Amino acid sequence: MDVDVALLEGRDAGRRQAWGEAHALLGAADAVRPLDPPDVELLVEAADMLGHGDEAIVLLRRVERVARTAGVRDGRLELADGTRPEVANVLWCTGFRPDVGWIDLDVFDADGEPVQRRGVVEGRPGLYFVGRLFQYAMASSMIQGVGRDAEFVVRHLAGRSGRAPVAARAVGSRKPSARGAGTGVSPG
Structure with missing residues (x-):
């Protein structure tokens, strides 16, 4: 599947709260090309909603902390x-x-x-x-x-x-x- 199609469909699945579908599509897209921060946030939410807390924590490590x-x-x-x-x-x-x-x-x-x-x-x-x-x-x-x-x-x-x-x-x-x-x- 094309990465851009997977992203669009994954975002749509997230809007519909179809967490399994969002997780699969965004995870597949992320394996090909690192996701942008809003898509990482959606993947974190999908992982969390599916009970994959360890995966969500790993994904959250991508968030860049900056100085005050x-x-x-x-x-x-x-x-x-x-x-x-x-x-x-x-x-x-x-x-x-x-x-x-x-x-x-x-x-x-x-x-x-x-x-x-x-x-x-x-x-x-x-x-x-x-x-x-x-x-x-x-x-x-x-x-x-x-x-x-x-x-x-x-x-x-x-x-x-x-x-x-x-x-x-x-x-x-x-x-x-x-x-x-x-x-x-x-x-x-």
């Missing part, structure tokens, strides 16, 4: 070690305090809250918020409600990129994971 994010210079991410990687997306997690004072953009109302609808900032393509108090519902800033809002934002972001979103899951888990603060980057 120091800021943004000239519109590009800058890491603490001075490198400026080419990335398509940055997920900047600030933890449990709603501090957005470091964002130097005209996207806030008189009370200092971001002007957004379900996390999407109109007029600023690529800027999103998750976990804000009453972002969409009362539970938006709580662990039991943030997942719905995050899924909405990810689907919007994926729609902009033309790629299908992949649900983030912890290895060995059947529920979306709640992880600590950090920065994740996906190669551009």
Whole structure:
């Protein structure tokens, strides 16, 4: 089977949650040509859903950890070690305090809250918020409600990129994971 066909069919199987099919197709494509990060994430999810936790852990080792994010210079991410990687997306997690004072953009109302609808900032393509108090519902800033809002934002972001979103899951888990603060980057 052609690698590109296997990728397309594997992604489709993942969208349908046909985990065995997604695992087989993406695994076959990966054996011929290393998968891009979003496809690796889908293969990890398929392996996890099939109970292949050891395989999922090996696949997750492909994720590149980078130095702490120091800021943004000239519109590009800058890491603490001075490198400026080419990335398509940055997920900047600030933890449990709603501090957005470091964002130097005209996207806030008189009370200092971001002007957004379900996390999407109109007029600023690529800027999103998750976990804000009453972002969409009362539970938006709580662990039991943030997942719905995050899924909405990810689907919007994926729609902009033309790629299908992949649900983030912890290895060995059947529920979306709640992880600590950090920065994740996906190669551009």
